[in-house]
Amino acid sequence: VTPERTVGRLTQYRRILNELVTEGIECIHSHQLALRAGATAAQVRRDLMVIGAAGSPKKGYRCISLLQNLAAFLDPPSGQKVALVGLGNLGLALLSYFRGRRPGLEIVAAFDTDPEKVNAVANDCPCHQMTELDAVIQKEQIRVAILAVPASAAQHVGDRLSLAGIRGIVNFAPTALHLPPTVFVENIDVTMSLEKVAFFASKKT
Amino acid sequence: VTPERTVGRLTQYRRILNELVTEGIECIHSHQLALRAGATAAQVRRDLMVIGAAGSPKKGYRCISLLQNLAAFLDPPSGQKVALVGLGNLGLALLSYFRGRRPGLEIVAAFDTDPEKVNAVANDCPCHQMTELDAVIQKEQIRVAILAVPASAAQHVGDRLSLAGIRGIVNFAPTALHLPPTVFVENIDVTMSLEKVAFFASKKT
DNA sequence: GGATGTGAAAGTCTTCACAGCG
DNA sequence: CGCTGTGAAGACTTTCACATCC
Numbered sequence: 001v002t003p004e005r006t007v008g009r010l011t012q013y014r015r016i017l018n019e020l021v022t023e024g025i026e027c028i029h030s031h032q033l034a035l036r037a038g039a040t041a042a043q044v045r046r047d048l049m050v051i052g053a054a055g056s057p058k059k060g061y062r063c064i065s066l067l068q069n070l071a072a073f074l075d076p077p078s079g080q081k082v083a084l085v086g087l088g089n090l091g092l093a094l095l096s097y098f099r100g101r102r103p104g105l106e107i108v109a110a111f112d113t114d115p116e117k118v119n120a121v122a123n124d125c126p127c128h129q130m131t132e133l134d135a136v137i138q139k140e141q142i143r144v145a146i147l148a149v150p151a152s153a154a155q156h157v158g159d160r161l162s163l164a165g166i167r168g169i170v171n172f173a174p175t176a177l178h179l180p181p182t183v184f185v186e187n188i189d190v191t192m193s194l195e196k197v198a199f200f201a202s203k204k205t
Numbered sequence: 206v207t208p209e210r211t212v213g214r215l216t217q218y219r220r221i222l223n224e225l226v227t228e229g230i231e232c233i234h235s236h237q238l239a240l241r242a243g244a245t246a247a248q249v250r251r252d253l254m255v256i257g258a259a260g261s262p263k264k265g266y267r268c269i270s271l272l273q274n275l276a277a278f279l280d281p282p283s284g285q286k287v288a289l290v291g292l293g294n295l296g297l298a299l300l301s302y303f304r305g306r307r308p309g310l311e312i313v314a315a316f317d318t319d320p321e322k323v324n325a326v327a328n329d330c331p332c333h334q335m336t337e338l339d340a341v342i343q344k345e346q347i348r349v350a351i352l353a354v355p356a357s358a359a360q361h362v363g364d365r366l367s368l369a370g371i372r373g374i375v376n377f378a379p380t381a382l383h384l385p386p387t388v389f390v391e392n393i394d395v396t397m398s399l400e401k402v403a404f405f406a407s408k409k410t
Numbered sequence: 411g412g413a414t415g416t417g418a419a420a421g422t423c424t425t426c427a428c429a430g431c432g
Numbered sequence: 433c434g435c436t437g438t439g440a441a442g443a444c445t446t447t448c449a450c451a452t453c454c
Contacts, residue, residue, distance in 0.1 A: 004401065005423070011400040015379060029435070038381025038392075042425055045436065057435040058432055074400065076407035082399070089301050093294035094395065101396065105403055144406050146399070168406025170398050174220060176243025184405035186398045187243075190299065191306065193375050193391050194287070194351070195216040195279065196209065198310055200389035201349050201373025202281040210445070234413070247447060250415065262413040263454050 006047050007074070012037050013047070014070045017063050029060035079104035081140055083166070085157055086148035087112040087127060090172060094146060099123045107146070109136050137164040144168045151175040158183075211252050212279070217242050218252070219275045222268050234265035284309035286345055288371070290362055291353035292317040292332060295377060299351060304328045312351070314341050335362075342369040349373045356380040363388075 016036045020028060030048075031041035039047075048061070051073040055061035082098075084091055084107050091110070098107055110127040112118060118129040128136055136142070145166045149157055154173035161169060161183075168184040171177055174192070177185050221241045225233060235253075236246035244252075253266070256278040260266035287303075289296055289312050296315070303312055315332040317323060323334045333341055341347070350371045354362055359378035366374060366388075373389040376382055379397070382390050 003423070004405075007404050008394075008397050008401050011397050011404075012379075012394070015396070031435090036381065038383075040425070041435090042427095043423095046424080046438080049437070055436060056432070057430090057433095057437095060435075074404055076403075080403045080407065082403075089298035093298040096294050097395070098399070102400070105400065144399070144403050166406075167409040168402035170395070170402050174217075176241065178243075182409050184402060184409060186402045188393060188395065188398055189213075189217070190302070190375070190393065191220070192213050192216050193393055194303070194349070195307075195310065196213050197373035197375050197389055197391045198281075198285045198287075198349050199212050199216075199279055200209075201371075202285065204372040204387050204389060208445075236413085245447075246413090247449095248445095250413095251446080254415070260414060261454065262411095262452085265413075 002050060006050060009037065009039060009043070009047050010051065010070060010074060013044070014067065014074070017067050017070070020063050021067070025063060027059040027062055030055070032060070075104060079106070080144050081108045081142045082106060083108070083133075083137055083140075083142045083145045083161075084110045084125070084148065085112075085130075085133070085145060085161070086150075087114070087117050087122065088148065091146075091148040092122060094148060095123045095125060099125075105144075108140060109142065111136075133160055134164040137161070137166065142166065145170070147171045147173055147177075149173060158185075207255060211255060214242065214244060214248070214252050215256065215275060215279060218249070219272065219279070222272050222275070225268050226272070230268060232264040232267050235260070237265070280309060284311070285349050286313045286347045287311060288313070288338075288342055288345075288347045288350045288366075289315045289330070289353065290317075290335075290338070290350060290366070291355075292319070292322050292327065293353065296351075296353040297327060299353060300328045300330055304330075310349075313345060314347065316341075338365055339369040342366070342371065347371065350375070352376045352378055352382075354378060363390075 013033060030044040034041045034044045051069045053061060053066055053069045084095060087110055095107060107125055110125050111130055111133050112127055113130055117127050120127050143166060145161050147154060147157060147169055151173045154175045155177060158177045158179055162179050171185055171187045174189050218238060235249040239246045239249045256274045258266060258271055258274045289300060292315055300312060312330055315330050316335055316338050317332055318335055322332050325332050348371060350366050352359060352362060352374055356378045359380045360382060363382045363384055367384050376390055376392045379394050
């Protein structure tokens, strides 16, 4: 029962802490972390509470032990494999974006209907045809999927992913997915975001 | 003082209503709209309240008049022009994704540092060099920008956009932007979303 | 009867404020 | 003294529930 927002911020903190460590910084105060993460100091402390991290009033939090706490909390014991469905412009961009970004959370299989893409290897990742979706996911024990297909296909593919054993989906298609509650869905709707920004931009002076 | 979440959902309703109209459907009930949008009926009705839409218990809401209400509420009188900064894989994918998607909200200018991309035209959109950023934005009266540059450059570019008169930014860089409150910022952090999904996926049975 | 419109309740998330400690 | 850890208050969102109307 960990709040969703908190989990999101914790991943941000981890990213920032990794930067800090490479910069050679050992300790950090909540308000410094907050500044970098775009949050408040109280928010940071409360978030860190849920992972049981301890800081000292004197020096703040030790970066390295915080990273250990975060990893223990966020990461499953063994790494997570990710499947990517849809190798259009967006899918390809995501593939290259995630390549080598986070060890332990890698895209290990891609799927597309286009025969030209199938059996090719893009960014070290093999592309299969859609008919193999279930087989590959089950053989590789993949639990997380990125859905980058047209809206018209999203529900159908989502159903298949769910049946194949997928437990979490990042959905880029601008459609609501109706899936059993055993699947966690995060929607990224870039059109919605752009329209939202356009709306609030027009309200600003 | 309209809630941010509501604005986001209103844009979804509009998308759905457009589909319905092309399907030839004239009226719709709140629970039907809710189903398509992945919300609840009460939520839909409350959202529609803020735009002053009226439905009848008999037939629900008339799609066409709802669309008119939505446009009157969401859209500024004249269209919004959008600038895209960063033509890497992601930037290019976004450019092709948005092409012709929404009249009145178009990407009219792109910017990149890569000399090979500058002065080219991708998807009907001219690419300028970064030095022209301020001039083009001011001449074209652009108010909204999409930031698709590496995290290391995001703050710098954000500052320039803000100074050039941009009032809303969709930020794809995994960094918090520190900008004056005259600029509305929406962050889309795909790494965060993927990690969030991986976390909750590993908690599901 | 079944849907809308909406005040009020419930829930969720963030911020405040302060005790306690180094 | 300034920062951490955290109960309590506050702000924001969603859901409930019901009067009202076709």
